[in-house]
Amino acid sequence: MKSYTDLTGKYLKGQKKRSMLTILGIILSVTLFTSIGTIGMSYWDKSVRQTMQDFGDYHVSFNGISGEAIPKVKNNAAVKSAGVISREGYAVLRETKEKEKKEDPFAAPYRYLNVKGYNANAMNMLQSQLDSGRYPENSNEIILSSSSLSYFLKKPKLGETITLNLGIRKVASTGEDKKINGLGDYGWDLDEAFQAQSQREYTVVGFMKPSSKENWSSGYIFPAITFNDNKSIDNYKNYFIYVKMKSLKNIKEKTEALMSSLQLSNVEQGSAMQLDRDNFIENVRIEYNNELLKLYGKSIYEGVNNSLILTFAAVIAIIMICTIAMIYNIFHISVLERISQFGMLRCIGATPAQIRKIVMQEATLISLIGIPIGILTGTLFMKVLFYNISLLTLGFLNDMRMVISLPILISAGLLGLLSVYLSAIGPAKQAARVYPLEALKNAGSSKVENITKVKKSLFVKKLFGVVGQFASRNLQRNKKRFRITAFSMIISIILFIVFSGLVDFMQQITQLSGAQYSYSLSYDGPSSRIDDTVYRDVSKLDAVQQAYKFYSNQVDAIIPKDKINPIYYGFHKDRYIVAEGEGYRTDNNFLVSYGDNGLDALQSKLTAGKIDKEKMNQENGVIVLQKIMMMTEEGKRLILDQTQFKVGDHIKIRTIDGNHNEYQTVTVVGIVDQDLLSKKYSTGQDLSFITTPKVYSKIMGSDTYSRIFILANPDISNHPITDYLKSLTDKNAGFNYHDRVAEVAQAKNDAKTFSILLYGFIGVIVLIAFLNIVNTVSTNLILRTKEFATLKAIGMTQKEVRKMIILEGVFYGLFAAVIGIILGTTLNYGIQVLFASALDADWVFPWYSIGIAFAGSMITTIVATIGPMYRLNKVSIVDALRSEN
Known part of the structure; x- marks a missing residue:
């Protein structure tokens, strides 16, 4: 041996099991970096090509x-x-x-x-x-x-x-x-x-x-x-x-x-x-061409650019923290196991700098082995994933191709190396601070524990007895060890909840937005009129669950000054510049009707007022849809009311034409936040007045409608509907129909594909988390072999020791699950907020992910105690008390 650092290779060879576990952790981490980078680049490539095809x-x-x-x-x-x-x-x-x-x-x-x-x-x-x-x-x-x-x-x-x-x-x-x-x-x-x-x-x-x-x-x-x-x-x-x-x-x-x-x-x-x-x-x-510019991070809406960049950075940061935590635990445990060895080296003249160098050299060697393998396995994992995708009938991702990017591979390797070095710095410093005599006397810890007071838990004692109280006090006795183990588990739970949230988020954004219907039939010819015989024919089809006539026309309206939302006014003062009477004349308004049956269906969406069709016909009653979702110049998404009308208010409206007919007064009989066929807020900057066909005809001077919305019966084949609609378009070029059923099916297929991709990553994360928790919990228990032997020596039975160990695992799991769930849910929500400026999706509380994380945490900690218990059972009390482990 020429120098102390020559011990590095000997230790790695001598502790093959520990070395392999560390290398496996690095491989999995780099695999995750490589996979995410590759799928991100491949998806970006597909999005750019699709956007160029659609927009140029x-x-x-x-x-x-x-x-x-x-x-x-x-x-x-x-x-x-x-x-x-x-x-x-x-x-x-x-x-x-x-x-x-x-x-x-x-x-x-x-x-x-x-x-x-x-x-x-x-x-x-x-x-x-x-x-x-x-x-x-x-x-x-x-x-x-x-x-x-x-x-x-x-x-x-x-x-x-x-x-x-x-x-x-x-x-x-x-x-x-x-x-x-x-x-x-x-x-x-x-x-x-x-x-x-x-x-x-x-x-x-x-x-x-x-x-x-x-x-x-x-x-x-x-x-x-x-x-x-x-x-x-x-x-x-x-x-x-x-x-x-x-x-x-x-x-x-x-x-x-x-x-x-x-x-x-x-x-x-x-x-x-x-x-x-x-x-x-x-x-x-x-x-x-904002759709393309957005993909390059150069949209004219700065908030959209920042949203996408910050979201990507947040996901990478969370993965790095998890990786660092896992590798840190492995190195930390490795140092704890070898405290006596470092003490011996100090006794024979090794300096703190040389001890630090030994630990950092170990980090370098295992990085040189683990990182290239991780890059290779990440690439192979993506090839397998893309092969499986190619076997599916997909929509948006149908021609998605795997893009192997050298910068991505290099970045994955550098992130892995950075994670390893950041993980090794703390344990290296700890090893360098070892006092020779204390290290020789106190194997497994660099410092004798100073215990002043340990809290007693009467609840734990009553629930689990004296053994449970022992387990609880053991965790409190060495807070540093408890925090390290719990931190490892917390990070794993956070990562699982965050990525599960991304799956839900991707499923949302692949869903179709806008009106929710099965088919829509429109007539866009010069007459803009559909004959009632067509509506009756559609309604008679067995496959049709409901059909709504859609009347719509633009109208002028005088909006009283006290009914304008000041917040909305601050963003769009240009909409209120033509003063007339006690308010402003605006033309971004629509008078619409979904027919009498449409009003019946709208009843459940009312936030104020009630629907009485006879009264509406007598009073020119309207239901106001005034809530919208808008994007500010900074790219921030806002949901607010344009106006502040209430039930009983009167509004003057008139048709928009060259004759400028006289205003007619309508009465607000109800308020809705969402349209009849929508599950989201309107993104249009217009105000809608929903009424009966009779009131529409009275105000507009016409009973013309040019569109029919059709809801299909999910239990019956839709072929009769599509056959009839196709026959109309064949006879008259003015007719056109939109098949939303096919679009929804394709959107579900896309959502399924995104789920496959993200669940592949979650699988890697779960594996990393499982190895991390099992390694941390089991090693901490093994390091306490002498402690458990002492408890046996003073009268605790094998069954009680086993129960105490299991309870410790349960307490670890409970503590980590609570903290991890709180932080994971918070980060899940935070990432959705970052995405909100670029993509329209609602945050859903992740109950399902929380349940899995909680159950997984408990099961994993219990599994982690099985190996050490088996090992402890085989060791005699005398041998354990003599050992330095």
């Missing part, structure tokens, strides 16, 4: 910008690349047939192709989903929507050439150009004509999949995309430009500076909508 691979878009501004945007110092889209024109596929017009009096006069030219950057940023073929590469190539093929005189095939007469749509009666709104080009008029301007030949190179969010215009206006490098810009033409910034830092400030350089003012701003959704855009509009 860009950061900011300028919609409807003039051609002369295009070079200024592309050449701006903050812009990395820009995708430009131009309108090439419309082409008529064919006129609408007379038969179709009879079936649908509001059918568009023509079936159109809406041709747009994408440059290379736009093609990459806004890739359409192809059924077959490829994207166009020059101006003579085109891709068509597969939905449009049946309207060509001769159905085109891949590689064939088609001739299109491109032109503009005009108002037939006046000859004016028809105003087009937005990239989606939404809507048509019956008074419409087409004027051809040029003829173009294109080679068909691909077919696009139909939009997943088709509406009434989708049956008449079909998208088509060609290539246009847009190098030749028409200054008097409007374009769409999609921009990637060089840096995402302060993206809003950079965009506003860009707008200022273009001398744009009063520009609409907002978040981007999904690519296949139509929306009205009348003027220039700036849209931030």
